[in-house]
Amino acid sequence: MPIVRVALPLPLPQVFDYLAADATAEDVGRCVKVPFGRGERNGLIVALACDADVDGGIDPGRLKTVLHIQRDVLPLPADWLELVAFVARYYHAPLGEVVALALPPGLRRADGVSAEDEDPLLDIGVAGTEALQATRRPSKALALLQALAQDSPPWRRSVVREREGGEAVGDLLRRGWLVPAAEDAQRLDATGSLPALTAEQDGALQAMLADGEGFRSWLLHGVTGSGKTEVYLRLAAHMLTQGRQVLMLVPEIALTPQLEQRVAQRFAAARVVSLHSGLADGARSRGFVQALSGHADIVLGTRLAVFTPLPRLGLILVDEEHDASYKQQEGVRYSARDLAVWRARQRDVPVVLGSATPALETWYHAHNERYALQVLSQRALAAAMPTVRCIDVRRLKLDEGLSPGLLAAIGQRLARGEQSLVFLNRRGYAPVLSCPSCGWVSRCPHCSANLVVHLVDRRLRCHHCGCDAGMPRACPSCGNQDIQPFGRGTQRVEARLAELFPQARVLRVDRDAARTRKQWEGLLATIAAGGADILVGTQIMAKGHDFPNLTLVGVIGADASLHAADFRAPERLFQQLMQVGGRAGRGSLPGEVLIQTEYPAHPLFLHLARHDFDAFARMELQSRRSAGFPPFSHQAMLRADAPALDDALEFLRHARRLADARATEGVRIFDPVPMRMTRLARRERAQLLIESDQRGPLQAFLADWVAQLYCQRSARELRWQLDVDPLEV
C-alpha cells in the first residue's frame, strides 16, 4: 500500500509515515487528517515513501492509515514545498511547524475551501448562444442572458451580479450559459491618468525593466517622499501585462489600508488579494487559494504573505524593507525580507527592496555589488527635504517635556492652518506610578518591567505581558494618598498640548488609539481630511504615511535610545528619526523637523540634519566591522525560559557543553547570560549567542547541535528556541 510522509505541527523534527490506499504522486502537497496518539491531527503530505524508507524496524504494515486527504483544493506546488523545507532547514525549525505557520488555518484543518475564482471574467458560452436562439419559456435567467447579450463581453462576475436580475448569475453559470472567459493580461494595465515620472523615477524604472525578467535583488534607496511607490506600481503594471503575478510585502497592518486603496485604484481589472494576520480565517484561506490557483494577480500582504503560492510569479516588492516587523519574533523566527530574496532567486524573478533607510545589511550588500542599487535622491513633489534642527534642551525648562522652541513652532503651524506631529515613542500617560514617600513603584508582578499608567481608563498596564490592574488611590505599600505618575507618554503630552492650545484639535495616534484596523483607518481618514491640527504619535506614525499638510515634526524623548545596549540601537534610532522626519513637508509646503536632545553634537544627529544616510551607514558599519558584528559575522541565539532562572541557565550551560564537544572551526560560542529583560510573563529568560564569520560553518554546526538538543531531557516547564539572524542580541 502507498505510504505518505506527513509534516505535522509538533515540536518534533521528524515527519510521520502513514498508509494511504489511494494516494498517488498527485497528493504530494495536499492537506491530510491523520490519527495521532489518541486523537487526530492535520498535516501536509510532503512526499510519497516506499517500504524501505520507513524508519528503522517499523513494519510498514503496522503504520496507521490517513483519515482524509483534502482533494478539493489544488495541491501545494513543488516550489512551495521547497520553500517551507528551506525555512525548516535554515531556521532549524520542525517542518510541520513551518507548514502550520505558512498555511492558513482553514486550509490546514482541511476545511472545504472553495478554489473557485471569486470574480472570474465571463463570456456567453455555447449553451448560452443556443439558449438565445431557441424558443424558451421566459425566465429570470433568460432575461439576464438576453440583457447581457446586448452588451459586449466579457464581464467580471461582480459586474454581472450588480445588474438588474443579477442574482441569477449563479444559475447562468450552472447552465453553462455563461462561461469563464480567457483572462487577457492587457486588460490588467494601469487605468486612469498616471503622474509623469520624475527623471530619477524613470531612470530607476528603465534600469530595472532593462535588466529583464530573471533574478536580481535590487535596493531602491529613495529618500522619504521620493515616490518609491510609483516605481513599484509601474513595475507591477509591466509584470501584470506580461501575465505574471506580483507579490507586494508591506511591514504591518498599519500601512496596508492606504496602499490597498492605491493599488485597487491603479489596477481596476486586476484581482488584488490582501493577506494579513488581521483577516478572518475564511478570508485568508480564500485569498491563499486564489493565489495558488493563479487567479489573483496581485498579492498584497504582511510578512506572512511571503508564503503565498504564486504559480505565475513575476516580481516581488518589499516596501520599507528595513522594518523589524518583517522578522517573526516567536515560533519560527523567519525574516520575510530574506525569504523574499530567496524566493526570487528560486523562481528566477526580480525582487525590489525599497526604503529611505535601508537595513545596514541591505545597504552593505547594495554597495558591495551583491544587490543592484537604484537611488532616488529627490522628493517627487516637494521642492526640498525638510530642514532638521536639534533643540539643545540642557538648559531649558520644559513643559511636560516640550521646549519653548517646539511650542512656538507648533503655534506658528496652527496660525497657518498646517499640521504638526509630536513624536514620542512611548504609549500611555506615564511609564510608572510611584510613591514619593516610601519609594513604592508600580512593578509588573510577572515581568522585570514597570506597569504603565493609562489615565484615559485609569488602569496600570504592563506593555510586555498585557496584565492590567486598576489604579490605586493611595500607595499600596504605605497608604500615602499622594502617589504620582512619573515620566511621560503620549497621553500626558496629548493632555498638556490640549491645555496649551485650547483652540487646536489634538489627536493621539498610537496603538491604544488604533487598536483595530477600523479605528486605525478612521484615524488616518481624520488626519487626511484635515480633522486634526496637532498629532501626538508613536512609531506607527513614522511609517510611510503621506499627509501633505503636515509640515512640522517635533521629536521628544529620543535620547534614551542613544545609550541603549543593543548594537542595532543607533541604526534603529536613525531609521526612526529619518522616517518620522520624512513625514514633514511632503506636499507643496516646506517641512521642518525639530529634535529635542541633550546631545546636539552627536554624530547621529549631524548625519540626520544633512539627510546623509550613506555617511551614517558608513560610520555605523565601520564600528560594526571592528566589533565583528553583522553583516561582518553571522549570529544565532539560543534562548531558554523557565519559571526559575537557574533551570533556564542550566539548560544553556548543558547546551554549551554539547556545543563545545562538537566545536567547529570558525564558530564562536559565548557564555549563557540572563536576558536584559530577564522576566517576562512569569518566566525567567536566558540566552546563549553563537557567532561565525561564515554562514556555512555556522549552519552546519547548528544543524548538528539542534538535533542533539532535541534529544535532551530538560527540566519540566523549560522551553527553548533558536533564533537565526536574531534582530535583538
Ligand SMILES: Nc1ncnc2c1ncn2[C@@H]1O[C@H](COP(=O)(O)OP(=O)(O)OP(=O)(O)O)[C@@H](O)[C@H]1O
Ligand atoms: N512622478 C510623480 N509625480 C507627481 N507626484 C508623485 C510622483 N511620484 C510620487 N508622487 C507623489 O509623491 C508623494 C510621495 O510618494 P510616495 O509616498 O510614494 O513616497 P515614498 O518614496 O514611498 O516615501 P516614504 O519612503 O516616505 O514612504 C505621494 O504623494 C505621491 O503621490
Ligand SMILES: [Zn+2]
Ligand atoms: Zn508584565
